[in-house]
Amino acid sequence: MSTAPARVKTLKIDDRDVSGREEETILDVARQNRINIPTLCHVPGLSPVGSCRLCLVEIKGSPKLFPACVTLVREGMEVVTKSERLASYRKMILELLFSDGNHICAVCVSNGNCELQSLAQNLGIDSIRFPYRFPKLTVDASHQRFVVDHNRCILCARCVRVCGEVEGAHTWDLMGRGTSMRIISDMNEAWGDSETCTSCGKCVQLCPTGALVEKGKSVAEMSKKKGFLPYIVSMREGRR
Amino acid sequence: MWTEFGSTTPPSSDTRWRIVGAAMRKHGYRPNALIETLHTVQETFGYLDEQALRFVAGALRVPLSQVYGVATFYHFFNLKPQGRHTCVICTGTACYIKGVPAILTAIEETYGIKPGETTSDGNISLVSARCLGSCGLAPAAVMDGDVVGKLTPLETVNRMRRWTK
Amino acid sequence: MTPEELTNTITTERETQEKFKHHVCVCVAAGCLSSQSDKVKAALEDEIKRQGREHECQIKGVGCMGLCAAGPLVSVEETGTLYQEVKPEDAAEVVASLEGQPVARIKGPSEAPFFTRQVKIVLENCGKIDPNRIEDYLLSGGYQSLTKVLTEMTPAQIIEEVYKSGLRGRGGAGYPTGLKWSTVAKAPGSPKYVICNADEGDPGAFMDRSVLESDPHRVLEGMAIAAYAVGASQGYVYVRAEYPLAIERLQNAIKQARRLRFLGIDICGTTFNFNIDVRLGAGAFVCGEETALIASVEGRRGNPKPRPPYPAEAGLWGCPTLINNVETFANIAPIAGRGGNWYASIGTEKSKGTKVFALAGRVANTDLIEVPMGMTLREIVFDIGGGIPDGKRLKAVQTGGPSGGCIPEQFLDMPVDYESLNKLGSIMGSGGMIVMDETSCMVDVAKYFMEFCMSESCGKCVPCRVGTAQMYDLLHKITEGKAGLEDLEMLEDLCDLVRNTSLCGLGQSAPNPVLSTLRYFRDEYMEHIVNKTCPAGICKIKVPTEVTA
Ligand SMILES: Cc1cc2nc3c(=O)[nH]c(=O)nc-3n(C[C@H](O)[C@H](O)[C@H](O)COP(=O)(O)O)c2cc1C
Numbered sequence A: 001m002s003t004a005p006a007r008v009k010t011l012k013i014d015d016r017d018v019s020g021r022e023e024e025t026i027l028d029v030a031r032q033n034r035i036n037i038p039t040l041c042h043v044p045g046l047s048p049v050g051s052c053r054l055c056l057v058e059i060k061g062s063p064k065l066f067p068a069c070v071t072l073v074r075e076g077m078e079v080v081t082k083s084e085r086l087a088s089y090r091k092m093i094l095e096l097l098f099s100d101g102n103h104i105c106a107v108c109v110s111n112g113n114c115e116l117q118s119l120a121q122n123l124g125i126d127s128i129r130f131p132y133r134f135p136k137l138t139v140d141a142s143h144q145r146f147v148v149d150h151n152r153c154i155l156c157a158r159c160v161r162v163c164g165e166v167e168g169a170h171t172w173d174l175m176g177r178g179t180s181m182r183i184i185s186d187m188n189e190a191w192g193d194s195e196t197c198t199s200c201g202k203c204v205q206l207c208p209t210g211a212l213v214e215k216g217k218s219v220a221e222m223s224k225k226k227g228f229l230p231y232i233v234s235m236r237e238g239r240r
Numbered sequence B: 001m002w003t004e005f006g007s008t009t010p011p012s013s014d015t016r017w018r019i020v021g022a023a024m025r026k027h028g029y030r031p032n033a034l035i036e037t038l039h040t041v042q043e044t045f046g047y048l049d050e051q052a053l054r055f056v057a058g059a060l061r062v063p064l065s066q067v068y069g070v071a072t073f074y075h076f077f078n079l080k081p082q083g084r085h086t087c088v089i090c091t092g093t094a095c096y097i098k099g100v101p102a103i104l105t106a107i108e109e110t111y112g113i114k115p116g117e118t119t120s121d122g123n124i125s126l127v128s129a130r131c132l133g134s135c136g137l138a139p140a141a142v143m144d145g146d147v148v149g150k151l152t153p154l155e156t157v158n159r160m161r162r163w164t165k
Numbered sequence C: 001m002t003p004e005e006l007t008n009t010i011t012t013e014r015e016t017q018e019k020f021k022h023h024v025c026v027c028v029a030a031g032c033l034s035s036q037s038d039k040v041k042a043a044l045e046d047e048i049k050r051q052g053r054e055h056e057c058q059i060k061g062v063g064c065m066g067l068c069a070a071g072p073l074v075s076v077e078e079t080g081t082l083y084q085e086v087k088p089e090d091a092a093e094v095v096a097s098l099e100g101q102p103v104a105r106i107k108g109p110s111e112a113p114f115f116t117r118q119v120k121i122v123l124e125n126c127g128k129i130d131p132n133r134i135e136d137y138l139l140s141g142g143y144q145s146l147t148k149v150l151t152e153m154t155p156a157q158i159i160e161e162v163y164k165s166g167l168r169g170r171g172g173a174g175y176p177t178g179l180k181w182s183t184v185a186k187a188p189g190s191p192k193y194v195i196c197n198a199d200e201g202d203p204g205a206f207m208d209r210s211v212l213e214s215d216p217h218r219v220l221e222g223m224a225i226a227a228y229a230v231g232a233s234q235g236y237v238y239v240r241a242e243y244p245l246a247i248e249r250l251q252n253a254i255k256q257a258r259r260l261r262f263l264g265i266d267i268c269g270t271t272f273n274f275n276i277d278v279r280l281g282a283g284a285f286v287c288g289e290e291t292a293l294i295a296s297v298e299g300r301r302g303n304p305k306p307r308p309p310y311p312a313e314a315g316l317w318g319c320p321t322l323i324n325n326v327e328t329f330a331n332i333a334p335i336a337g338r339g340g341n342w343y344a345s346i347g348t349e350k351s352k353g354t355k356v357f358a359l360a361g362r363v364a365n366t367d368l369i370e371v372p373m374g375m376t377l378r379e380i381v382f383d384i385g386g387g388i389p390d391g392k393r394l395k396a397v398q399t400g401g402p403s404g405g406c407i408p409e410q411f412l413d414m415p416v417d418y419e420s421l422n423k424l425g426s427i428m429g430s431g432g433m434i435v436m437d438e439t440s441c442m443v444d445v446a447k448y449f450m451e452f453c454m455s456e457s458c459g460k461c462v463p464c465r466v467g468t469a470q471m472y473d474l475l476h477k478i479t480e481g482k483a484g485l486e487d488l489e490m491l492e493d494l495c496d497l498v499r500n501t502s503l504c505g506l507g508q509s510a511p512n513p514v515l516s517t518l519r520y521f522r523d524e525y526m527e528h529i530v531n532k533t534c535p536a537g538i539c540k541i542k543v544p545t546e547v548t549a
């Protein structure tokens, strides 16, 4: 790369002319321009995984869909973030998530503070079309300060990533695969017995649902503080 | 446990740990040798118990949850001891088309075990595999290490009877 | 080994082998081993000793001859006689008849269309050479392509030959191999890696297994040529742990190749260095997907990653990585030896060369075959495969495994190539070809594959993890006779969702078996849903007593 490459790309998102640096994703640039793309697994500051598929967008000229959170901007690309097709897919994906757990908001401590719930509201979901699969999962309250309710876990792996990448403890990981996948602490032990957990609570704050919560909260009391992550990340990078 | 972490000294005096240690040494105790090491443990001890997983985690400096996550992702790894005899029934497409469901039913009726289970006396483990690569001989199975093909429900059960004498 | 040393070794080996008047080959690949071909081999050896003919008869253990279902197979090199279902007791007769007439009782069909219609490139050595002896491979022309490439060609020239050959990836997607090579060659960064994908996850396919068990050096040679072409110095073969014999032969072959300096440092007397290590899979179909495979080689859970970046730019340890299938690599030495134009003269316009298929299911000859691209399914199933046994009728041919589809009888005259199969809603896949007759229920088949995809889904992305489970539940409901038409509609919507929104190829192709059976066998679905019957009698539908049928 001897000739200086054009580092800034110009593109269109929903017919608006925008520009972004070449290492930025469609999602980055959309957010800078206040264009809303729904996301669930993505958290700025954690490595992107592209697993929830809610941020899928269309790019003109391609029949495929692209996850905005990991697709880099390219010169001249024309991105469509809202269409009937996308809306229907996003709805179905959320419905699948609801069908695969036990998400009864009315009894949840995170009611009103849940990203899954608010996404469903924004996308206009009022009933779940798919039959509930009703897996009967455990609730682990062995930790002094926190509780994990696997029935409300959507396996976005935010806790796994923040614990490994930011706190550095790597207490959490995923075990099994497919429908039997679960988050685990250490060797699939009770959280309270974990030798590696520092009880920092980062996982709890980043969990989008009521799967990881603080103890002693009653319905709708659990609100989460996510601001710490951009702070830590920017301090580490020595910027701002 | 903290003092042990990173230690390459085996958890017990069982000499079989030497084989595991040698496998890790061959890979320079690099974290990426995790799957290779788990293969060696399973080959040596027959399954992966908690003690082994903790030892491997420490020696290769891989987080405990990651070791457990890897061991449970791959269906080839057993976290429980297996029976004295193992019958691996192929449930690949060719074998399915040629009548494996009936074989599994026959085994369940005779021994009361489904794939993934072991008889209560610890004698026979029934395992299912996705294609043994012997599709030309479908339905195929591996019985205590020997590939047998063109099986019928009756023949399968008869072969297993030899283990229960 | 320098070219001169190579010539000398070959001459010595030829002289040793020519001392024998008779060469009797016994198949010792997994298929025949399972019918005790090792005992047959031992019996033949004993017999020769007993008759005092050790000096004129050589008994050779060789790889797969293709007709696995008729094993143990024994062939006599000089006369081309093939014996099938040989028992140890037959040894005396076989040895005695080496000079005279073959033993009619166990003689196989060596002139049948099964043999005459095949064109062998990948399998040319299989069943002829001893996979445990590098000398045998050398004698059949082995490692000469590598020597030629290293001493006479530039990396750009060999890439050009592969490009010209029109070879496309045999692992499923059919991506042009030459193009992939040149992308990796041009990718900035070092070191670079070459990976051979021997995960062979398609249940019902055993091409790669046979190649590794019968001719492992062929794959190593292809990898070494690829490494030279793209500038890699380390390679890995990722092979399923379910293939112990293939692993053993591969490791043995690597050792031999290192000893003779076809691997290691200063290969063929040049300054080129390349090493190969074996990495074992552990029972996860998704690890055949290239990004998951890389994660697995790195010792992690086999979760795929979004592409781009493609492995060609950022693969193993973030370095440029070339991943090809076993059969793709097995085609390289002949292409390098005989030239890209020669290879391109075989096959169809867009699908060049030959393809190995594992023919299985309800067909007379359940075997491994290699045919030129463009042969019709009818020729494969009826001429080579010998048709459907027991006077049954063919219903469908399934290709591409859990990512493919079922092709009904009316399309049997379509040529088998990448484009035609796609048009029919299936894929070439890795080469599994399962023949089904009227005893198979297509809804049950779709359910079988969906169960496969559900339990092999890595679980990372939502549409595949939950979508395949929902689809499986719906198919189960249909096979139980409990579904209504609204369930069929939901199934089709899920197919559309999972195909278009899943992260990796597993999810994206998981709906294919459902879509293709819906396309060609919708009436069978309707029978289950509306009339609550299973035409093939596979699904056990319990009709509630209060409803009169
Ligand atoms: C779910 C899934 C499973 C796959 N399994 C295999 C496999 O078992 N063997 C293989 O060679 N390729 C497999 N592939 C294709 C590989 O990802 C890759 O395309 C191939 O190895 C490239 O080699 P080729 O260009 O020589 O075909 C699989 C792909 C997917 C999506």
Ligand code: SF4
Pocket: C286, C303, C304, C456, C457, C458, C459, C460, C461, C462, C464, C465, C502, C503, C504, C505, C506, C507, C508
């Ligand atoms: S499509 Fe399936 S296998 Fe592929 S990443 Fe998603 S969940 Fe995993």
Ligand code: FES
Pocket: A038, A039, A040, A041, A042, A049, A050, A051, A052, A053, A054, A055, A056, A067, A068, A069, A070
């Ligand atoms: S936010 Fe992009 S896939 Fe989840």
Ligand code: FES
Pocket: B090, B091, B092, B093, B094, B095, B096, B130, B131, B132, B133, B134, B135, B136, B138, B139, B140, C203, C204, C205
């Ligand atoms: S399908 Fe059973 S061995 Fe391949």
